[in-house]
Amino acid sequence: xxxxxxxxxxxxxxxxxxxxxxxxxxxxxxxxxxxxxxxxxxxxxxxxxxxxxxxxxxxxxxxxxxxxxxxxxxxxxxxxxxxxxxxxxxxxxxxxxxxxxxxxxxxxxxxxxxxxxxxxxxxxxxxxxxxxxxxxxxxxxxxxxxxxxxxxxxxxxxxxxxxxxxxxxxxxxxxxxxxxxxxxxxxxxxxxxxxxxxxxxxxxxxxxxxxxxxxxxxxxxxxxxxxxxxxxxxxxxxxxxxxxxxxxxxxxxxxxxxxxxxxxxxxxxxxxxxxxxxxxxxxxxxxxxxxxxxxxxxxxxxxxxxxxxxxxxxxxxxxx
Amino acid sequence: xxxxxxxxxxxxxxxxxxxxxxxxxxxxxxxxxxxxxxxxxxxxxxxxxxxxxxxxxxxxxxxxxxxxxxxxxxxxxxxxxxxxxxxxxxxxxxxxxxxxxxxxxxxxxxxxxxxxxxxxxxxxxxxxxxxxxxxxxxxxxxxxxxxxxxxxxxxxxxxxxxxxxxxxxx
Amino acid sequence: xxxxxxxxxxxxxxxxxxxxxxxxxxxxxxxxxxxxxxxxxxxxxxxxxxxxxxxxxxxxxxxxxxxxxxxxxxxxxxxxxxxxxxxxxxxxxxxxxxxxxxxxxxxxxxxxxxxxxxxxxxxxxxxxxxxxxxxxxxxxxxxxxxxxxxxxxxxxxxxxxxxxxxxxxxxxxxxxxxxxxxxxxxxxxxxxxxxxxxxxxxxxxxxxxxxxxxxxxxxxxxxxxxxxxxxxxxxxxxxxxxxxxxxxxxxxxxxxxxxxxxxxxxxxxxxxxxxxxxxxxxxxxxxxxxxxxxxxxxxxxxxxxxxxxxxxxxxxxxxxxxxxxxxxxxxxxxxxxxxxxxxxxxxxxxxxxxxxxxxxxxxxxxxxxxxxxxxxxxxxxxxxxxxxxxxxxxxxxxxxxxxxxxxxxxxxxxxxxxxxxxxxxxxx
Ligand code: NA
Ligand code: NA
Numbered sequence: 001x002x003x004x005x006x007x008x009x010x011x012x013x014x015x016x017x018x019x020x021x022x023x024x025x026x027x028x029x030x031x032x033x034x035x036x037x038x039x040x041x042x043x044x045x046x047x048x049x050x051x052x053x054x055x056x057x058x059x060x061x062x063x064x065x066x067x068x069x070x071x072x073x074x075x076x077x078x079x080x081x082x083x084x085x086x087x088x089x090x091x092x093x094x095x096x097x098x099x100x101x102x103x104x105x106x107x108x109x110x111x112x113x114x115x116x117x118x119x120x121x122x123x124x125x126x127x128x129x130x131x132x133x134x135x136x137x138x139x140x141x142x143x144x145x146x147x148x149x150x151x152x153x154x155x156x157x158x159x160x161x162x163x164x165x166x167x168x169x170x171x172x173x174x175x176x177x178x179x180x181x182x183x184x185x186x187x188x189x190x191x192x193x194x195x196x197x198x199x200x201x202x203x204x205x206x207x208x209x210x211x212x213x214x215x216x217x218x219x220x221x222x223x224x225x226x227x228x229x230x231x232x233x234x235x236x237x238x239x240x241x242x243x244x245x246x247x248x249x250x251x252x253x254x255x256x257x258x259x260x261x262x263x264x265x266x267x268x269x270x271x272x273x274x275x276x277x278x279x280x281x282x283x284x285x286x287x288x289x290x291x292x293x294x295x296x297x298x299x300x301x302x303x304x305x306x307x308x309x310x311x312x313x314x315x316x317x318x319x320x
Numbered sequence: 321x322x323x324x325x326x327x328x329x330x331x332x333x334x335x336x337x338x339x340x341x342x343x344x345x346x347x348x349x350x351x352x353x354x355x356x357x358x359x360x361x362x363x364x365x366x367x368x369x370x371x372x373x374x375x376x377x378x379x380x381x382x383x384x385x386x387x388x389x390x391x392x393x394x395x396x397x398x399x400x401x402x403x404x405x406x407x408x409x410x411x412x413x414x415x416x417x418x419x420x421x422x423x424x425x426x427x428x429x430x431x432x433x434x435x436x437x438x439x440x441x442x443x444x445x446x447x448x449x450x451x452x453x454x455x456x457x458x459x460x461x462x463x464x465x466x467x468x469x470x471x472x473x474x475x476x477x478x479x480x481x482x483x484x485x486x487x488x489x490x
Numbered sequence: 491x492x493x494x495x496x497x498x499x500x501x502x503x504x505x506x507x508x509x510x511x512x513x514x515x516x517x518x519x520x521x522x523x524x525x526x527x528x529x530x531x532x533x534x535x536x537x538x539x540x541x542x543x544x545x546x547x548x549x550x551x552x553x554x555x556x557x558x559x560x561x562x563x564x565x566x567x568x569x570x571x572x573x574x575x576x577x578x579x580x581x582x583x584x585x586x587x588x589x590x591x592x593x594x595x596x597x598x599x600x601x602x603x604x605x606x607x608x609x610x611x612x613x614x615x616x617x618x619x620x621x622x623x624x625x626x627x628x629x630x631x632x633x634x635x636x637x638x639x640x641x642x643x644x645x646x647x648x649x650x651x652x653x654x655x656x657x658x659x660x661x662x663x664x665x666x667x668x669x670x671x672x673x674x675x676x677x678x679x680x681x682x683x684x685x686x687x688x689x690x691x692x693x694x695x696x697x698x699x700x701x702x703x704x705x706x707x708x709x710x711x712x713x714x715x716x717x718x719x720x721x722x723x724x725x726x727x728x729x730x731x732x733x734x735x736x737x738x739x740x741x742x743x744x745x746x747x748x749x750x751x752x753x754x755x756x757x758x759x760x761x762x763x764x765x766x767x768x769x770x771x772x773x774x775x776x777x778x779x780x781x782x783x784x785x786x787x788x789x790x791x792x793x794x795x796x797x798x799x800x801x802x803x804x805x806x807x808x809x810x811x812x813x814x815x816x817x818x819x820x821x822x823x824x825x826x827x828x829x830x831x832x833x834x835x836x837x838x839x840x841x842x843x844x845x846x847x848x849x850x851x852x853x854x855x856x857x858x859x860x861x862x863x864x865x866x867x868x869x870x871x872x873x874x875x876x877x878x879x880x881x882x883x884x885x886x887x888x889x890x891x892x893x894x895x896x897x898x899x900x901x902x903x904x905x906x907x908x909x910x911x912x913x914x915x916x917x918x
Contacts, residue, residue: 057531060527160369171361184722205657344762347553376546379540383769397869398506400505400880403504403505428532
């Protein structure tokens with residue numbers, strides 16, 4: 001009997017997060033298909049440590065697997081930051097097609113992560129939809145509306161560069177401080193996927209939600225290489241197809257949550273919602289992309305530039 | 321015996337004072353860092369975005385270095401209900417055992433802490449892309465200091481004319 | 491599991507420093523699991539246990555307290571409190587509790603409150619003739635009001651972890667927080683004579699109160715200054731602690747002019763030492779906490795409890811007992827992160843409102859902050875004041891009992907927590 005422990009950052013319930021759905025589906029499929037020879041244990045809510053720590057534990061073989069955000073992966077594989085290129089993905093359909101192990105680009109990325117860190121990538125999906133802006137001042141309809149807004153970001157140079165290029169001011173704050181910062185006005189706004197914004201109840205302290213679809217980051221499901229290689233061929237096969245199905249379930253759950261009471265409908269009850277027009281989106285893109293490209297080329301060097309170009313090409317192809 | 325005792329006392333004291341000075345400077349920088357972080361949002365013309373992460377690391381460095389100060393001065397908090405009711409000789413032996421266990425603990429943290437640092441060198445922090453190994457250096461550093469002070473304290477208490485308890489303050 | 495428990499209790503009871511006991515017990519667990527990979531990760535846990543921005547409030551409030559003491563600001567506050575309620579028996583104990591409520595509106599962390607008050611009120615109370623251990627007990631009892639009355643770090647962690655309305659949790663804490671203060675003041679009044687608490691011969695005198703009010707104005711402004719900086723959106727609550735240092739330093743150094751460079755060095759040195767003691771405990775606890783999580787011990791305990799009964803009132807009682815029990819041995823943040831996902835679905839299944847359930851979980855864990863053997867507030871107070879944990883405990887247990895009364899009232903009579911949230915439409 002083999003135990004496979006999976007750490008993730010989100011709530012445990014399958015209907016509350018994509019990681020919850022993925023792990024629940026995966027556990028059920030693997031345990032039944034292997035007649036219980038592989039036991040799956042789930043450690044949700046970042047119990048075993050923050051993102052980057054959990055990946056460390058997978059690398060050391062303490063935990064067999066983890067479903068991690070781009071932020072956690074970035075500490076082990078910095079070029080993942082190319083996904084911070086704003087307004088790169090035109091819609092969720094194309095994002096789904098590109099951010100996947102089924103795409104050529106996704107496979108290239110997975111192979112490179114494997115080569116650089118020794119972590120085998122079992123799944124690749126979006127972190128739960130596009131980042132959207134919320135703020136307490138006004139609906140955002142053009143880059144001019146960003147002028148003078150203090151927008152909370154992660155301590156991430158690409159995000160900071162994007163916000164500053166748009167004419168607002170990036171205010172990096174620890175996650176635990178964001179709610180009160182928005183409530184009191186230390187920051188006027190923030191950006192996160194709808195799920196995250198709804199989950200953190202930011203609608204209680206923000207008035208405007210702008211569907212800007214500006215950034216979409218990946219979630220990467222990694223597994224310890226030695227553990228995977230140590231499985232029998234038969235078990236490897238089970239783990240492979242079960243993880244594919246689980247990732248599909250996770251992606252679908254993200255879309256369901258966004259559309260459910262826990263997603264956009266909840267936010268729309270308390271905030272005025274507007275969507276960027278195509279012209280406005282183009283104006284945002286023109287203002288933000290060059291600055292972020294510069295940061296990416298500067299920080300991640302040749303490799304990062306290559307990966308960025310590959311991603312942009314993949315998006316272009318998917319778009320046609 | 322007495323001279324050796326004084327010698328140990330002095331070495332321990334000098335080390336303690338220097339660590340204290342470093343800690344005080346780090347703490348001062350920590351306070352300034354957070355002040356500047358606040359100012360940079362409102363007063364200064366530029367926006368400093370690294371202060372949050374820097375403040376966290378400064379706090380951890382300061383506190384972990386200060387662990388050795390607590391050891392040298394026997395200031396770490398414990399429950400002494402039973403300890404103080406034991407016969408002198410037994411409590412002295414017990415204090416020695418505690419020191420040996422603590423020494424083992426910190427030696428362990430030192431040894432594996434070095435491994436952690438070298439692993440951390442291949443990871444980067446969010447700001448600047450600084451290798452994470454640099455902030456991690458505090459683990460072996462603080463553990464080594466703790467080991468040295470434990471050793472000195474152990475010798476000091478063994479050689480002392482009047483035996484002292486493991487923890488003078490709770 | 492037995493090995494770790496034995497290591498922990500034996501070393502703790504024999505008197506080894508708590509910060510080391512937690513680390514050694516955790517390490518024993520890791521070694522017991524076998525395999526070097528478990529050992530290699532211990533230093534990482536040790537580090538990341540401290541790697542939380544919100545912890546910064548602790549050193550800053552300790553430092554601010556040091557400065558307020560040295561500059562005489564504390565003394566002026568104490569004099570004012572004395573003028574107000576000093577003519578009562580145990581007047582300063584009463585004013586300590588009142589001040590805890592005022593302070594709770596500023597900070598979200600009980601340990602930060604304990605550090606600040608241990609550094610200010612306890613010395614002042616000792617000067618006025620109180621026993622140091624009694625003063626610590628009052629301070630510990632008052633400090634846990636901090637995370638109950640908003641703002642509250644725990645409510646923020648719980649709310650964002652479990653997707654419960656943080657505003658709702660904040661609102662739910664107001665009545666229980668005030669009740670905690672009320673029952674403690676009743677207890678002080680009831681036991682004042684038996685404990686022979688000091689009382690001066692003065693009578694309440696308006697002129698005297700006004701004089702002391704003017705004298706303590708600069709100190710009284712500090713909470714206003716901190717609260718203002720938060721409410722006006724100038725700083726986050728954690729940064730506000732750094733502003734408190736600035737304010738205290740400004741008053742002491744520029745207005746009173748009684749702080750020298752040497753004083754400053756000594757205050758920083760003391761702050762650093764106290765941080766070293768407290769942070770060793772937090773860092774070591776995170777090694778043990780990881781071991782407990784990995785072996786799913788909190789879940790094991792929860793499952794065991796639930797096999798006993800499924801009646802809502804009994805389940806609720808067992809949840810509270812479990813929280814208090816785990817809180818005895820575990821760091822509160824770790825306990826919250828591990829237990830909340832286990833317990834919250836349970837409270838929902840017995841039909842509790844999520845805000846109500848969240849408030850109970852926060853309240854129970856917070857009370858465990860002042861219960862030995864692993865009570866962070868107690869450690870902070872002991873290390874700040876030099877008083878002994880055992881002797882503080884002797885005066886503390888009546889406070890623990892009455893505060894448990896508030897916990898059970900909150901648990902079994904919904905309106906205590908939900909009245910205000912419902913007023914604002916923040917709870918069902
Ligand atoms: Na509070
Ligand atoms: Na406790």
